Each structure stands twice: as structure tokens, then as C-alpha cells.
Amino acid sequence: MRIITISREFGSGGRELGKRLAEALDVPFYDKEILFAIAKEGNYDENYVEQVLQRGLTPNYLPTFGHTFALGPDPVMQNEIRIMGLQQHIIENLAQKGDCVIVGRTSGIILEKYRPLKIFVYADMASRLARCRLRGDDVKTLSDRELQKKIQQIDEGRARHQKLFSDKKWGQKDNYHLCVNTTGIEIEAVVPAVKEYALAWFTQQEL
Amino acid sequence: MRIITISREFGSGGRELGKRLAEALDVPFYDKEILFAIAKEGNYDENYVEQVLQRGLTPNYLPTFGHTFALGPDPVMQNEIRIMGLQQHIIENLAQKGDCVIVGRTSGIILEKYRPLKIFVYADMASRLARCRLRGDDVKTLSDRELQKKIQQIDEGRARHQKLFSDKKWGQKDNYHLCVNTTGIEIEAVVPAVKEYALAWFTQQEL
Numbered sequence: 432m433r434i435i436t437i438s439r440e441f442g443s444g445g446r447e448l449g450k451r452l453a454e455a456l457d458v459p460f461y462d463k464e465i466l467f468a469i470a471k472e473g474n475y476d477e478n479y480v481e482q483v484l485q486r487g488l489t490p491n492y493l494p495t496f497g498h499t500f501a502l503g504p505d506p507v508m509q510n511e512i513r514i515m516g517l518q519q520h521i522i523e524n525l526a527q528k529g530d531c532v533i534v535g536r537t538s539g540i541i542l543e544k545y546r547p548l549k550i551f552v553y554a555d556m557a558s559r560l561a562r563c564r565l566r567g568d569d570v571k572t573l574s575d576r577e578l579q580k581k582i583q584q585i586d587e588g589r590a591r592h593q594k595l596f597s598d599k600k601w602g603q604k605d606n607y608h609l610c611v612n613t614t615g616i617e618i619e620a621v622v623p624a625v626k627e628y629a630l631a632w633f634t635q636q637e638l
Numbered sequence: 639m640r641i642i643t644i645s646r647e648f649g650s651g652g653r654e655l656g657k658r659l660a661e662a663l664d665v666p667f668y669d670k671e672i673l674f675a676i677a678k679e680g681n682y683d684e685n686y687v688e689q690v691l692q693r694g695l696t697p698n699y700l701p702t703f704g705h706t707f708a709l710g711p712d713p714v715m716q717n718e719i720r721i722m723g724l725q726q727h728i729i730e731n732l733a734q735k736g737d738c739v740i741v742g743r744t745s746g747i748i749l750e751k752y753r754p755l756k757i758f759v760y761a762d763m764a765s766r767l768a769r770c771r772l773r774g775d776d777v778k779t780l781s782d783r784e785l786q787k788k789i790q791q792i793d794e795g796r797a798r799h800q801k802l803f804s805d806k807k808w809g810q811k812d813n814y815h816l817c818v819n820t821t822g823i824e825i826e827a828v829v830p831a832v833k834e835y836a837l838a839w840f841t842q843q844e845l
Contacts, residue, residue, distance in 0.1 A: 553811065553812070602811075605760065605762070605819075611816060612811070612812075612814065615843065616839060616843075620838045624838050625835070627830060627834055628828060628832070631827045631830070632827075635824060
């Protein structure tokens with residue numbers, strides 16, 4: 432099984448790299464599909480699922496002064512945990528279908544046992560801002576400073592989310608096989624090289 | 639000018655990757671050549687130069703108790719600084735000759751103005767231990783624990799050395815364009831892909 436997981440900084444073009452890589456390798460690409468499947472399976476609103484997955488779990492810690500309070504059942508938290516569980520379940524099912532490229536959703540951690548090729552995509556802030564502006568997504572009304580804050584918050588959410596599942600730190604190069612800095616380059620231009628790297632890497636694993 | 643600088647964890651095979659990449663690109667490869675040139679130019683023993691470059695500068699801080707001592711001229715320190723200066727000078731001269739691959743010696747920092755492609759090569763400790771054993775270099779008498787300590791010391795020296803020149807932290811992925819994890823792979827197998835990546839990257843820079 433040749434599974435490639437892509438983790439990426441927001442605005443680094445990691446999603447595009449994953450999509451193009453899947454096309455080049457002629458295998459399925461999974462991103463929002465996972466989110467839609469969770470919404471369907473759990474009967475949730477898609478936006479709600481996206482929100483939960485983006486910010487990670489939000490344990491309801493009360494500030495205490497020398498005491499800890501026993502909290503009653505927390506419906507928000509229960510939904511969030513259920514969504515995380517569904518995500519895990521759906522990613523596992525997708526992986527079992529065969530070779531694929533999966534972007535985000537801590538899939539590198541969830542699919543560890545399949546020994547995926549783990550790629551991390553990143554870029555400097557200027558380049559990420561520019562890429563967000565180009566894509567246009569929802570950012571026209573934001574100043575650079577606001578957009579930068581949003582980018583950082585999203586990445587912090589991703590790091591926090593991964594921390595729930597793993598002691599492997601999000602974005603730390605040791606936890607990936609290849610880290611690609613997209614600052615100042617067109618994603619499309621490097622896809623053939625990344626594909627070649629992936630093929631060589633899988634061949635080595637299968638020796 | 640297409641200059642590739644390789645930084646690497648000790649035992650990760652970064653030197654081999656650099657050498658093979660230079661061969662594949664048909665450009666000169668510089669590693670020990672720099673050291674030899676420093677020794678010749680400065681009339682130093684090669685082993686001494688290697689030692690100094692490996693451990694980085696060792697400012698002679700005396701432990702003081704509430705006082706600082708004004709230190710007189712320190713001949714050891716002066717030699718070390720001279721060696722660093724020669725290194726810088728020689729690397730600059732090599733780069734001006736044309737396209738090349740340079741391994742180590744903070745060349746990524748020294749040659750910043752040439753906008754080199756900066757690659758970082760790393761691997762997990764087990765894989766680095768195995769690679770050192772394979773290469774055989776001087777390690778036969780060391781236990782795994784001793785060898786691991788040696789590896790860590792060498793890398794700490796590299797990080798410390800870079801810190802003298804730059805606020806860009808050694809080994810931090812943001813300071814490189816591509817980070818290659820060689821755990822469990824033969825260097826030779828990934829060289830064509832890294833070459834292709836390099837060519838695509840330079841083409842992008844030159845647009």
C-alpha cells in the first residue's frame with residue numbers, strides 16, 4: 432500500500448501539492464471528502480464539522496484555585512470527540528481502499544501502521560499571505576496583519592489537534608520524510624520531482 | 639549561478655547525497671577541499687583546522703563570581719577566528735568559480751547573497767548509528783551509546799558554530815528549501831529526484 436499524507440502550513444500550497452501529486456500518480460486524493468463523510472455519517476452540519484476539525488478539541492477546563500471541579504457531561508465536548516472518532520474511522524476506511532494521497536486531518540498519525548510517506552509543506556509568511564490572497568478565500572476584507580493572525584491561529588489549531596493524538600509534534604521535521612519549502616516557487620513546477628521522490632522512497636521501503 | 643548547499647546531521651548521509659548530486663548535475667563538489675585550502679593558506683595542520691571547524695569557536699569564558707576579568711589576547715582564540723575568516727574567504731572564492739555543491743561549513747549562510755538552494759539532510763538516531771558503523775570511520779571501538787554521544791556532540795558543534803554567524807538556527811526547517819529524511823533509504827535511490835527538484839527550483843528562481 433502506498434499512502435502519502437500531506438501536512439501543511441495554512442497558505443503554503445500543500446493542498447495543491449497533494450492534489451497535483453495524486454493526479455500525477457493517478458491515485459485518489461482525499462481532503463474535504465473526509466469532512467463530508469463525517470457530516471453525513473454523524474448527521475452533522477458540514478460547517479460545524481469543519482469548525483471542530485480546524486480548531487481541535489476544546490476541553491472545558493475551568494480555572495480553579497486549588498480545587499478541581501468534577502464536570503458533568505459536556506454535550507459540546509461529546510460531539511467533538513464523536514467527530515474525531517468518525518474522522519479516524521473514515522480515514523482508516525479510505526486507506527484500506529488502496530493507494531492514495533490524503534491531506535491534513537492528522538492522517539500521517541492515524542495511518543502510521545500503513546507506513547505512509549509523510550510530507551510536510553511550508554513557506555515563509557509573506558509567501559503564505561500572497562498565496563491566500565491569490566486563492567481569494569474569504570480574505571479580501573482582512574488586512575495583512577489580520578490575515579497573518581488567522582493563518583497563525585489555524586496552524587496553532589492544527590498543532591494542538593495533533594497533540595491530542597500523538598507526541599509527534601506537528602511541523603517538526605523529524606516526524607516527516609520530506610519537507611518542502613514552497614516559498615517563491617510554483618507548486619506545479621516541483622510536482623514531478625516530488626512524485627519521483629515518492630516512487631523512489633516507496634521502492635526503498637518495499638525492498 | 640546555481641549553488642547548492644547541503645547541511646546535514648552527522649551520520650545522515652548528507653555528504654554522500656551532496657557528492658552524488660554534484661555528480662548527477664556534473665558540477666564540482668566541495669567538502670574537505672575547503673579544509674585543505676584553509677590549512678594550506680594559513681599554514682595550519684589539517685587536523686587542527688578540522689578540529690576547530692568541527693567544534694566551532696570556543697570563547698574562553700572564565701567562571702567568575704560576581705566579577706568579569708579582562709582577558710589579554712588569547713592566541714588560541716585568535717587562530718580560531720583566523721580559520722573562520724579563511725573559511726569564509728575560500729568558500730566565497732569557490733562559489734565565484736561557478737555552479738557547485740558545497741557540504742557543511744555554514745556555506746548556506748556564507749553564500750546567502752548567491753541565493754543557493756539549501757538542503758538539509760537528517761535521519762533518526764538508529765539509522766545514523768547504522769550509517770556510521772557501515773562507513774566504519776573510527777567508530778569500531780565505540781559502544782552505541784558512546785557513538786550516539788559523539789554524533790550529538792558533533793551536531794551541537796555545528797549548531798553552535800552557525801549561531802556565531804547567523805540568527806538562522808541550524809537544522810530548523812524554515813532555514814532550508816528542502817529537508818530530506820534519509821531514515822531507511824539508500825541515498826543513491828533518491829538522488830535523481832533531488833536533482834529534479836533542484837533543477838525545477840532553480841528554474842523557478844530564474845523566472
